[in-house]
Amino acid sequence: MQADRVIRALSALAQEHRLAAFRLLVQAGEQGVAAGVLAEKLQVPPSSMSFHLAQLGNAGLVTQRRESRSIIYSADYAAMNGLMGYLTENCCGGMSCSQDTECFPSPQRKSA
Amino acid sequence: MQADRVIRALSALAQEHRLAAFRLLVQAGEQGVAAGVLAEKLQVPPSSMSFHLAQLGNAGLVTQRRESRSIIYSADYAAMNGLMGYLTENCCGGMSCSQDTECFPSPQRKSA
DNA sequence: TCGATATTTTAATAGTTATCGAATCATTGG
């Protein structure tokens, strides 16, 4: 992952509502969460939520799909993985802190 | 680490010059790097560098000490560790991605 | 097609962050 992308990802997460939204999306797993549900859970007006989700999307941290009237957002685990990898390698000392510890084996599903 | 602190740390790293500076500091290890040296390496005027270093300091990611006329900055590995821990636990899926992989055993020194 | 629902886009505004020259402060050597 190149520095430019890393900065976009960090900027995206560096905001109260977006960090909270991303956490919810990570919890939700592959099934994702509708924009409106996120807005309600975070107590943010829909247009604000939309703005924040667009930022996360632009940073490549979430994907979206339409499902009937709703637009469902999901965390992009690979992107988060890439971010963690960069931080681990570049910001955690010469000795990369985890050589064999990928954050995710792959597009994991909701545990269980 | 609480969300508020996490956001400050992410904001601090989400900037070209600061991310670059922090990387250099991580590389440098405990001995740290003087403000002026960072400014020169990053091709940023001293007052700008000072501004960015203050942001990193405010986020708790670096510490500073005076050494004669210079002010030497060092990466705070524990803080970075804390950030990584938060991200791993909250943004990397239910299954915390590394239970036994601390980013650092402790205030590590320059490898070797 | 119409009305309702879910979301995004637009546009205006307020607030925050970045930039950098000039002034200031701290330390040192002479």
Added chain:
DNA sequence: CCAATGATTCGATAACTATTAAAATATCGA
């Protein structure tokens, strides 16, 4: 004490980010 060096603070300005109401878009059910 003074001049030089290394760094920060101040102040002005430009650029970006967040917020939200209102308008527009898309989908659905009847």
